[in-house]
Amino acid sequence: MHNTSTLTKARLFICLFSTFILATGLLFSNPAAYAENTVAREPILVTGHSNPDTDSTASAIALSHLLNQLGKSAVPMTQGPLNPETKYVLERFSVPAPELVGNVANRNIAIVDFTDTPQAPAGFDKANLVFIADHHKLGNVTSSSPLEAWILPYGSTATVLYQVYTYYGIPVPKDIAGIMLGAILSDTVIFRSATATDKDLESANALAKIAGVDDIAALGMKLFAIKSDISQKGxxxxxxxxxxxxxxxxxxxxxxxxxxxxxxxxxxxxxxxxxxxxxxxxxxxxxxxxxxxxxxxxxxxxxxxxxxxxxxxxxxxxxxxxxxxxxxxxxxxxxxxxxxxxxxxxxx
Structure with a gap:
């Protein structure tokens, strides 16, 4: 009679060996399917356009939080150094700056505040695009499979994302509400731009209430005072x-x-x-x-x-x-x- 412990170990070895054979078989017989399965498990990198501004940065952070709340692992990224206005907004509401994005080939990616490929990160043509949030004209991006896209004619992508939060019934955290408010004020030029809409003003007021900002106009003028200081810049x-x-x-x-x-x-x-x-x-x-x-x-x-x-x-x-x-x-x-x-x- 065989020892029970020996039989258990043997069965475990067979199980592990079979799993290994199946995995390597998939890898060598169908590398595309193996790669697809691997990509599906990767987190979603959320990034705005090159030369990031406050709207693209805040929107990347806001969308990452939303996707995580929806059960999808997501990480906010940025394509370059942040300008003084954006740094102020993140510091004002105690939100960490996103990490720099690298080559996104074979990665899951969500994009905010752009749909023109010249503004995309390296390797974008080989990335798996899963989500778009934007307020500009539709550019030339394409995807290899169906995706979720919110492109609305508002003054800011942050306004678009506030509608997405509302649609899914996800509450906007206080800190993220603050940076979304800053993004709307910046992109709509404190509601003076031709792009500003009633929806931007409505969203800004709602976000200000969440963020605890009593004077929206004062915050907006502070942002543009920072933006206007060009004395020490080349x-x-x-x-x-x-x-x-x-x-x-x-x-x-x-x-x-x-x-x-x-x-x-x-x-x-x-x-x-x-x-x-x-x-x-x-x-x-x-x-x-x-x-x-x-x-x-x-x-x-x-x-x-x-x-x-x-x-x-x-x-x-x-x-x-x-x-x-x-x-x-x-x-x-x-x-x-x-x-x-x-x-x-x-x-x-």
Whole structure:
């Protein structure tokens, strides 16, 4: 008669060996299925666009928390260093900054605040896209399988995500409510932008109540005071702070924006900005690099232009470029008042 302990050990060995054979069999006979199973178990990396701003950063954090509450492991990430305004918002509400994202090939990924692939992290074309939250026009992203997407015409992705939280009945934590409020105030220019909607104001008021913020306007002006201080920043650093690339009819176009309570200090640095724009154009092989110097108190923009085809830029806005700049009264929004006219001109 065999010893019971010996039989138990033998059965355990057979079980483990069989599992090993099945796993290696799947790996070698169908590596794609093995990889797919591995990816399915990986956490979701949630990231905003390149050159992150407050909305993309706060939205990555907010969506990560929401996905975790829904039983999906998610981690907020960022594609680059945070600007002074975003750092202030995170510190003000005691929220840790996300880690830098690396190559996302063969990883699960959720994206916020963009759908144009030039703004995506390295390896994005080989990633498994599972979720989108955005408030811009639909770009050129694609997915290999069905996914959840919330793309709504509001002034901020944080506003979109507040609707998602409401839809799922998930309460927004106090700290995350604070950074979402900061994102809405920043992206809507304290509700002065052409992109601002009633839903942004409604969401901001609800989030302020959760976060314990009594004076929304004061918080908004604090953010723009930080954003307006450019005295210690280099021209290239300011150009890259909110720089986005777009593909317009096969042409690469870079558009940066600097929003200030007073644009006078920026206009005095025009020569330095133009030099940085020329360097950026050469480095990125772009057809045009444009820089919006937006005065939020006056409600207008001075557009600096470095382009292979300045006539096309003039045609887009029916205005002349004089000394490498174009005056755009009433223009404050890149996504709503600049990009649509440019895309139309590039299609002609």
């Amino acid at each position: 021209s290239m650093e300011l150009l890259q702070r909110d720089y986005k690339e777009f593909n317009m009819n096969g042409q690469k176009i870079g558009i940066a924006q600097l929003e200030m309570t007073d644009s006078t200090p920026a206009l005095k640095r025009k020569a330095g900005f133009l030099s940085a724009m020329k360097d950026m154009k050469e480095k990125t092989h772009s057809q045009s690099v444009l820089f919006m110097l937006t005065d939020i108190m006056q409600g207008n923009t001075t557009l600096l232009v470095v382009s292979d085809n300045p006539q096309l830029i003039e045609n887009a806005f029916s205005k002349k470029i004089v000394n490498d700049e174009m005056k755009l009264p009433g223009v404050m929004s890149r996504k709503k008042q600049l990009i649509p006219d440019l895309e139309k001109a590039f299609r002609k």
